Amino acid sequence: MALRDDQIERYSRQILLPQVGGKGQEKLLAAKVLIIGVGGLGSPVAAYLAGAGVGTIGIIDSDKVEMNNLHRQIIYTGDDIGRSKAEVAKERLIKMNSDIKVNAHVLRLCSDNALNIIKDYDIVVDGSDNFPTRYLVNDACVLLGKPLVHGAFFRVDGQAMVIKPKEGPCYRCMFSEPPPPGAVPSCQEAGVLGALAGTIGLIQATETIKLILGIGEPLIGKLIIYSSMEMSFRKVKVPKDPECPVCGQHPSVTKLIDYEQFCGINKKEAK
Secondary structure, eight states, rough: OOOOOOHHEEEEEHHTTTTHHHHHHHHHHHHHEEOOOSSTTTTHHHHHHHHTTOSEEEEEOOOOOOGGTTTTTTOOOOOGGTTBBHHHHHHHHHHHHHTTTTEEEEEEOOTTTTHHHHHSSSEEOBBBHHHHHHHHHHHHHHHHHEEEEEEEEEEEEEEEEOTTTTTOHHHHHHSSSOOTTTEEEOOHHBBBOOOHHHHHHHHHHHHHHHHHHHHHHHTTTTTEEEEETTTEEEEEEEEOOOOOOTSSOOOOOOOOOOOOOOOOOOOOBBB
């Protein structure tokens, strides 16, 4: 697919990079990325992927915009309160870049629909804020062999990692099972620094672009831990667990599970 003149102009600063070039831009335009949740993490991820020219962006979110979202979910304004996050995000992204296609999935991801939705995308970005969704997405991506860009934050700290099935560990290699109900407070209870979400979201967007282009060293088997108070990043190696219940040598998780009994404080899709 040859780039049009207007596309060359739009993406010119990116095409100039030796790591990208015209061929790389064509890869971006052909890529399909699914973002789970368009909240604190998903908002910057969606905006930067749209800007970069990722050709098809899928968005899953069942929530509506609320006033308390606005300090960290940068894709929305006060005028959007009460509207579907997925639909508003679709409108914003298309206004940002009419080159791209945006699929708005206004639904809650569950074991009944996850595989069917995820299978149509090349890469999945997890912007969810609850453990049931996090484990569901991890398991679905491992079962389908899809790369997953993980991100999470809590209060003033965050983390990110790339999960590439068969090449590195998955989320369950770090934490085999979700924590018990009430063990981890939700954002509503614990609070969160809004700019922190942007930092982790930008790492996720960068890792997604690297995966599409096949450049650099993706965070496969490496967990980035970010402390906003110390302004420090720490990279921790995560080994692949041969006893992992989903990607190990003898997996016990061979189908998707809805973990609604875990971390039931907050069942919303996105931060």
